Amino acid sequence: MSVDTKAAQSTSDFAAYRNPLVSVTMASTFFLKLVSFLCIPFMTIYLSKNVDAPLYVIGVIVGLSQIGSLTAGFFSGMLADRxxxxxxxxxxxxxxxxxxxxFFLVATFLRGSALFPVVFGLLNAGYGVxxxxxxxxTQVLMADSLPKERRPAVFRHRYVLTNFAVGIGPPAGALLGIASARAAFVISGCSxxxxxxxxxxxxxxxxxxFSAGPTERRSFTGALKVLAGDRVFRGLTVSMILFTLAYCQIESNLSAVVNDGxxxxxxxxxxxxxxxxxxVIALQPLATVISKRLDPRRTILxxxxxxxxxCLLFSLVTFGKAGLIALVVLVSMAEVLVVPTVSVVVxxxxPPTMRGTYFGAATLRNLGLGAGPALGGLVLAFLDRGLLFVFMGLCGAAAWAVVHLTLRENPGAHTDPSSEPV
Structure with a gap:
């Protein structure tokens, strides 16, 4: 490939940002994730300082946001289409x-009262919804605003920005001294x-x-039937639940293995x-090259x-610090190949009139994030710590098998003309 061709491809990857809606959407992806993570990861610390309750009760309050998100995510996309x-x-x-x-007002005026944890928990669930x-x-807006050939690059950029924001949000909050303070709520709300x-x-x-036209708009029951009848989408969702079930061990139960070792x-x-x-950020260029050479199915596989x-190799060897760093780097490579490509496949x-339904239903993959820490914890509680990597590897193998059996070589089943920028 010539230098001019490479430069042209690189330029085309960023041509999407000439659309103001895409640019603002990407900016919101970064800044809103950043300000949210000034306070969301520190909720447990904040509540433990201000609520006289056992840690498991505080854990329930913090977890309400995930419950709200999972409950609403499946239906929000259908609602958007309607x-x-x-x-x-x-x-x-x-x-x-x-x-x-x-959050700020409750922390200011109800702190110390019996209503504080109740109202705080309801607000946390509301944030999830x-x-x-x-x-x-936001993913649907970008897909609707761009020609089909520009969407994969934007989905990859979106994923990198999300990880960048999540990575710098908590340390920035801690450095500024607002991580577990009421000021973080005001900054997030204003943003x-x-x-x-x-x-x-x-x-x-x-x-x-506007919603889809009267002849295209489906009832909730009709939308559910379309999703249930889409074998490829079902398989993709199941594979992502399995993948996230395994991947979340890196951010949760691996800490116990490292702490003991x-x-x-x-x-x-x-x-x-x-x-x-x-x-995740440094490996993105390599993942981009790979995804351009392979179709989405092969990239996910x-x-x-x-x-x-x-993961299975790590279950067979004795590893030190260098080995664990290598593990995390390789797993990160797998992450940047799988997760953005799944958005491309979705x-x-x-169908153009059901993008909201599909992207909303795709949030069901977060079931893996919710169940993963508990299942991995059971493995560590009753089995040898090295078997945590076996558990992760088996989940990854199951995800590979589901994709191999259900995802077609060319997953795009709908050949309607690409949407042009608004």
Whole structure:
């Protein structure tokens, strides 16, 4: 490939940002994740300082956001297809701003009262619901705003920005001294409000404000039947649940393995998390080259296969710090091959009038994130610690098998003309 051709391809990857809606959507992806992670990871610390309750009760309060997100995520996409993506998007943004500002008011005026943990828990569940309204629809907006050939690059960029924001949010909050303080709620709420106004202005008078036509709009039952009848989408969702079930061990139960194996286990585990965040960003160019040479099916299979082999090999060897760093880097490579490519496949599978439904239903893969820490913890509690890697490898192998059996060589079942920029 000539230098000119490479430069042209690189330029085309960023041509999508000439569309103001895509640029603002990507900016919101970074900044809203960043400000959310000034406070969300520190909820447990904040509540333990201000609520006289056992840790498991605090854990339930913190976990309500995930429950709200999982419950609402599946239906928010269907709602977007029925009433219009703009309405669902703005409800999610303005609702999130309201929730964060209410966090501040509750922390200011109800702290120390019996109502504080109850109201705080309800607001946390509300944040989960509002985020489920917002995040899936942003993917639909980008898909609807761009020709088909530009979407894969944007989905990859979105994933890198998300990881970058998640990586720097908590340390930035800690460095500024606002990580577990009320100021983080105000900063987050105001940031959501700014982007809510920006999206309101940009989407005025666009087709995003309208639902599908009467002949194309489906009832919730009809949408469920379409999803249930899509064998490829079912397989893709199951494979991602299995993949996230295994992958989340890196950020959860691996800490117990590291803490038991090394004298400075806590510090070294924090280093591993940093390595993971840096690797996801640094390996993106290589993943981009691979994804351009392979079709989506082979890219996902390669990522799942790499994850499986690495985890099973680690179950057979004695590893030190260098080995664990290598593990995290290789697993990060598998991550950047699999996760962004899944968004590309979901976009290809979805009929144009059901993109919201498909992207909303795709959030079911977060079931793996919810169940993973508990299942991995059971492995560590009753079996040898090395078998955690066997558990991860077997989940990866199962994810590979499901993709191999269900995903077609060319997963895009719908050949409607690509949407042109708004």
């Amino acid at each position: 009433v219009g993506k703009r309405l669902v998007l703005l409800v999610g943004l303005f609702g999130s701003a309201f929730v964060f500002l209410m 509002m985020s489920a309204f917002f995040w899936p629809v 959501y409000l700014v982007f809510a106004i920006a999206f309101w202005w940009l989407t005025r008078g666009t087709r995003f404000g 090394f004298a400075d286990g806590v510090r070294f585990f924090s280093i591993l998390l940093t390595v993971n965040a840096v690797a 390669l990522g799942n296969g790499l994850f499986t082999v690495v 976009d290809e599978l979805a």
